[in-house]
Amino acid sequence: QIFDIEQIKSEIKKLFSYQSDALHWNLEQIEKVGDIGKKALEAYDKISKTLNVEMHSRESAEKRIKKLLEGKETFMNLSRELAHKAQIRESITIQPKEKVTGIKATLTIKNYLGGYYYFTSDEVEINEKNVFLIEAKHTKENKLPSIGDIKDGLLKMILFTNLEDVKIDGKKYNPIPVLKLTTGQGFKISRLNEQQKIIPDLLKREAKINRFKILVNNSLI
Template sequence: MMKFDIFAEIRGIKYQPFLCKKLNVFDFDNIDWLLQKEASFLLKVNGGQVAVSWWVSPKRTRSYPYARVYDTLSFTGKRVTIIPVLKDEGKDGDRDFLQWDTVSLMSLLGVYVIISYYSDASRNPRFRNKITEQRFDVNHVKNEIIKLLSYQSDALHWNLSQLDNIDEINKRALDNYRVISQRLGVEMHSWDSAEKRIKQILKGKETFMNLSRRLAEKAQKIERVTIQPKEHLTGIKATLTVKNYLGGFYYFTCDEVEIHGDDLYLIEGKHSKGKELPSLEDIKDGLLRMILFSNLENVEIEGKHYNPIPILNLTTAKKIDIARLINSELVNSLIKEAKTNGFKLMINKKIVC
């Protein structure tokens, strides 16, 4: 299979979103239930406001965390996202660990990360060794938000300082899972393997970064040769390695790439089987990629430089009237966002702007 390995740089992010939902405003005392029910919101704290989103799992493919973060990007104040350092659903479920690449991506977007942990859960009634309704340690989250209010530096430095405390957060996470396991009578994943993974992370940020990068590269290579059914794409996949101004590297895959002379099409695909368009969450997930792709510089393949053309391609198995869709409020907003930020929008392989 033909493949492309693309290298690029990002020096800064400039982007204006148009599809952010209107964020509801809540008091600080409500954060307990907000971190169970409200994906993104504005929080009133000590006379000010912060835009908050939270991740159900540290793995980005679960529960559309990118869409949650996207919804906070129109807020001009501090934007924070809360991510569990790990999530263990029990032996009959999944276990995911935080990766450096997630933290660095949020840093690129100017989003402050609070690395937290789950301290309570309920037993899943359908599986013997699985838990559900996991809940953050609200006191820890509250304390970190209060610290953030008086923090004067940028998101990157805050996020690096969060990693300085990751050893303590990991220990709290495992201790709480031990308590949950005993209280609910649910067997969790191997403590030994979790502790080994955490010991690697505890060696410092560099080890944490290198471990996560190896895993990201492995996932990247797997994804490159595997076309997911929902993607509904026929083009060539590629790896994309992005270097930032600090020398950090970010590893991504492009769903589809095409070379047209000196132009390199970077196509992010979102597909729907039964609806006229993919879900709004899927679209926002794709738009987060457009934020990255539209800020790429010095793009090259095997030493040859190309002009990157980011494209969001929305496809559907259902026959649709594209001319009618173009007049809809959603597609109008998408077209406006594409034109403002310099990427192209395609619907069923037809470029609409």
């Protein structure tokens, strides 16, 4: 499979000279998504014949493309529906990289344009007027979770720290984002050398600046 490099270059050039904002650019791309889907299906047909490998569920792909060709609103509604289903699946799934003790919760965010985004919080705890939105990352080893996992958790912190008007069943709460890191039983921050302390120190600084909390094996750092 090879991308059409000239097409990609052409789109990048258009993007560089685009005068409006990212929202309008994305909306314009939505109008093209059905035609792009048709071209992709044709390309997969060629690959299938060349390699003598049957394409997985062509009928399903054709149905999806037909939906996309109906226009922007159909595409947006379909995307929301799929995102909502993914949210529900995630809310009842415990991942190997999560060590959770609280209640997993769904989080539906509405932006100022009326768009909806569907997320989950690995754990949620309510204490009076505060709701703790906890993103959990776990490793069985005697060290902190991987940098990739920590970065993934920090992305959730960016999201959670920018929430406004947070409500549960119509009641307003003050959101407190928490990045929860759990490890093997032999891990102790106090035993780390200077080099190993760099990541925890950076995390503490990040948390202080951006107003979220960090738990390492259930202890605040």
